[in-house]
Amino acid sequence: MERLRPAALGPLLCLVAACGGTNAPAEPPVGPGAALYARYCVACHMPDGSAREGLRPALALSPTVNGPVPALAVWVMYGERPATLSGRPYPSVMPRYATLKDDELAAILSYVRGAFGNSAAAVGAADIAALRASHAR
Numbered sequence: 001m002e003r004l005r006p007a008a009l010g011p012l013l014c015l016v017a018a019c020g021g022t023n024a025p026a027e028p029p030v031g032p033g034a035a036l037y038a039r040y041c042v043a044c045h046m047p048d049g050s051a052r053e054g055l056r057p058a059l060a061l062s063p064t065v066n067g068p069v070p071a072l073a074v075w076v077m078y079g080e081r082p083a084t085l086s087g088r089p090y091p092s093v094m095p096r097y098a099t100l101k102d103d104e105l106a107a108i109l110s111y112v113r114g115a116f117g118n119s120a121a122a123v124g125a126a127d128i129a130a131l132r133a134s135h136a137r
């Protein structure tokens with residue numbers, strides 16, 4: 001059966017949930033992680049990873065983004081809520097991104113861990129592959 005590509009729904013969900021912000025764009029994105037972030041995440045999380053009350057949490061200085069890779073990756077890939085994520089539910093549901101390739105996910109997560117004032121270690125494609133294998137269903 002053809003499965004929906006949840007990642008492609010991001011911008012649409014954002015329109016429905018009014019994720020738009022008023023923040024001015026940060027520096028133009030560079031590199032594969034930045035380009036993928038711009039494609040899949042920026043509609044909701046904005047170029048600067050900022051929070052907007054009632055709409056989205058911050059990626060900037062987020063304990064989830066800067067914390068252990070497995071919890072971060074499993075949240076982004078499968079929507080399994082990490083303990084570090086705020087208990088405050090948001091009206092829009094974040095899409096799941098397990099359909100992206102290992103190197104794409106590694107690039108996106110490396111980007112968010114190094115952008116917006118974050119300074120956590122990069123993520124390798126092998127880390128994503130291992131997590132995917134342990135989540136095989």
Ligand code: HEC
Nearest residue numbers: 010013014040041044056057062064065085086090092094
């Ligand atoms: C449709 C809008 C939308 C898109 C697209 C989206 N997110 Fe999110 N994201 C959210 C919302 C809403 C939350 C809060 C979810 C919750 O608490 O239940 C969130 C939460 C997060 C968190 C947890 C932040 C924290 O510490 O509180 C991370 C990390 C994250 N998103 C990363 C990403 C990445 C990486 C992408 C792109 C691959 C992405 N998101 C795409 C809406 C989105």
